[in-house]
Amino acid sequence: MSRWTTPADLRAQLQRLWDRGRLLAEPELFPLRMPLRGPAAADLGARFDAARAWVQQWIQEEETRGGQGGLQLEWREINSRAIGRNRLPTAVLFDRRDGALAQIGQLKAGRAYDRLYAQLGDAFPVLHSWLPRRALQALALQAQWPRLLAVLHWLRDHPRPGLYLRQLELPGVDTKFIEGHKPVLMELLDRVLDPAAIDADARGVGAFERRYGLRAKPAPIRFRLLDPALYIRGLSDLQIPAEDFARLQLPVDRVFITENEINGLAFPDFPGALVIFGLGYGLDGLKSAAWLADQPIHYWGDIDSHGFAMLDQLRGYFPRARSLLMDRATLLAHQPLWGSEPRPTRRPLPRLGDAEAALYDDLCQERLAPALRLEQERIGFDHLKAALARLAGVGAGA
Numbered sequence: 343m344s345r346w347t348t349p350a351d352l353r354a355q356l357q358r359l360w361d362r363g364r365l366l367a368e369p370e371l372f373p374l375r376m377p378l379r380g381p382a383a384a385d386l387g388a389r390f391d392a393a394r395a396w397v398q399q400w401i402q403e404e405e406t407r408g409g410q411g412g413l414q415l416e417w418r419e420i421n422s423r424a425i426g427r428n429r430l431p432t433a434v435l436f437d438r439r440d441g442a443l444a445q446i447g448q449l450k451a452g453r454a455y456d457r458l459y460a461q462l463g464d465a466f467p468v469l470h471s472w473l474p475r476r477a478l479q480a481l482a483l484q485a486q487w488p489r490l491l492a493v494l495h496w497l498r499d500h501p502r503p504g505l506y507l508r509q510l511e512l513p514g515v516d517t518k519f520i521e522g523h524k525p526v527l528m529e530l531l532d533r534v535l536d537p538a539a540i541d542a543d544a545r546g547v548g549a550f551e552r553r554y555g556l557r558a559k560p561a562p563i564r565f566r567l568l569d570p571a572l573y574i575r576g577l578s579d580l581q582i583p584a585e586d587f588a589r590l591q592l593p594v595d596r597v598f599i600t601e602n603e604i605n606g607l608a609f610p611d612f613p614g615a616l617v618i619f620g621l622g623y624g625l626d627g628l629k630s631a632a633w634l635a636d637q638p639i640h641y642w643g644d645i646d647s648h649g650f651a652m653l654d655q656l657r658g659y660f661p662r663a664r665s666l667l668m669d670r671a672t673l674l675a676h677q678p679l680w681g682s683e684p685r686p687t688r689r690p691l692p693r694l695g696d697a698e699a700a701l702y703d704d705l706c707q708e709r710l711a712p713a714l715r716l717e718q719e720r721i722g723f724d725h726l727k728a729a730l731a732r733l734a735g736v737g738a739g740a
Contacts, residue, residue, distance in 0.1 A: 346396050347378040349403045352434055356446045365442060366455050366481075367474035374436040375416070383420050386428060393430075400431045412441040455481055465491050466534045476529070483526065489515045493527060494534050501539035502555025524550045561627040563587040564620050568598075568612040579607075584627035591633050592616065596733070598666070599625075600642040601652065602719050612730055625652060629659040639663040640733070642726075645673050646715035647686040650702045654691035661693070667729055670701050673716050675725070683715040 355376060359365045378400070381393040400415055407413040416433040436442040443452040458480060462469040473480055483490065492512050497503075503510075507517045520527065524547045531554060532540065544553035551558035560583035567578045572594065574580065595614035599621070600606050606619020621627060628634060639660050643649035645668050656663050673680075688706045691699070705714055 346380050349399065352376060352378075353446055356442055359442075360446060360448055361478075363474070363477040365439060365448070366452065366477040369439065372436060372439050372442075374442055376434045376436075378431055378433055380430050380432065386420065397430060407441075407445060412436070413445065451481055454484060458484065458487065461487065462491075466494065466530075468533050469530065472529065472533055476526075479526070483523075486519075486523065489519055490523065490527065490530065493520060494530055497531060497539075497554060498534055498536075501536065504555060504557060506557045507551070528553070560585060561624060563618060563627055564606070565616050565618045566606060566609065567592075568609060568615040568617055569594075570611075572614070572616065584630065587628075588630040588632070590631070594637060597634055597637045597639045598642065599628075599639065599656065599663075600718065601644065601649070602717075605642070605718055608723075610727060610730060612734070623652060623655070625656050625659070628656075635660055635662075640666040641668075642666040642718055643668060644715055644717050645701075645705075646683045646717075647688065647702065647705050648683070649718075650691055650694060650698060650705075651687050651689070653698070654693045657693035665695075665698060667718070667721055667725060668701075669697065672721060672725060673701070673710075676716055676721060679716065679720040680711060681715045681717060681720075683713045686713050 356365070359371075364371060380396060381389065385393050404413055404415050414435040414437070415431040416435055417429045418432040419427055419429055421427050436445075439452060440449055443449045455477060459470070459473055462473055480487075489512075492515055493510075496510060496512055507520050510520075528547065528550060535554070539555065541549075541553050541555070550556070562581045563584050564579075564581040565587075566580075567573055570578070572592065593614075594616050596612065598609065598612070598615060598617040600609065600617060600619045601622055603620045606617050609617040609619075618628070639656070639662065641653050641656050641663055642665070643652050649668060653663070653665055653668065686706070691702060694702055704710055708714070
């Protein structure tokens with residue numbers, strides 16, 4: 343026995359349209375017709391009292407919630423041998439959006455949306471195409487729009503200002519407000535700014551400042567000098583802004599880069615060398631250090647898909663960089679210590695060497711184990727010392 347549509351069912355359907363943003367964003371929905379599942383001819387004979395109560399329920403709903411643009415019933419006639427001809431509601435009609443919104447208690451929100459639509463259109467007409475796609479998000483930010491628009495106006499009038507967020511002269515807008523609203527500001531700024539004011543290569547919330555020409559907190563580079571002869575006024579472990587690191591011109595003969603901080607701290611001494619550590623995907627902080635291009639560079643990362651992705655990234659800045667302990671022999675020698683990579687990447691890495699590319703492909707295709715990872719800190723320190731001894735021998739032989 344099929345279940346007949348109730349007013350609560352109707353409101354649940356409207357609520358789903360609201361939750362998807364459609365009631366606000368799609369004016370073409372109206373007039374809106376919503377079919378009702380009701381009694382069939384056989385039900386009028388077998389369940390006449392129930393059918394009459396169902397009809398009366400909908401008549402009461404129309405009387406209560408009808409009126410201008412409100413709920414209206416569409417009727418049909420049905421014949422039954424037992425009781426003759428009867429009229430049954432077959433659908434609910436809403437001529438206008440307000441009637442549907444009132445049905446679920448969102449009429450006030452709908453009118454707030456209309457005001458916001460007009461407000462954004464007056465400020466930036468281009469946002470008329472954005473608002474319907476983010477209708478509910480925009481409503482949730484209702485109290486914040488004056489400040490959001492202030493940021494948009496200021497950056498439109500001062501493209502790529504080269505200032506820290508702290509230096510923007512915007513009454514009522516502080517750094518924390520912008521920091522807390524970067525995702526939505528990026529969507530908006532990408533639409534209202536001149537494309538020439540946007541660095542399209544800077545993507546993601548972490549690149550907000552670079553994308554719009556603001557000054558970002560300097561990325562620090564931490565490194566250790568592995569030869570006492572290179573110490574700077576007795577200091578061997580330093581962390582300085584990337585801009586300062588780019589100007590160092592240190593008299594080194596070899597550079598090691600390792601992702602793991604503890605590995606960087608425990609890295610053995612090596613003549614004429616330094617080790618950079620703790621950058622992760624922040625390797626782009628090194629690309630301005632042109633003096634590194636003249637040095638042999640060895641990158642030691644995890645043996646997993648992201649480790650090879652970072653090696654590939656580094657070679658985009660320093661094509662001659664070599665991998666260290668990221669080979670098949672090292673991986674197989676440490677099989678009992680294999681782990682799992684939470685979210686592997688499988689994107690093409692065109693800068694890998696043949697052996698690296700073959701191992702990367704094995705990881706992507708999970709030929710050795712699912713989502714395989716060998717973290718660099720699990721590699722025995724004797725393996726590192728042996729690899730460094732081989733490098734030292736090659737250097738001495740050269």
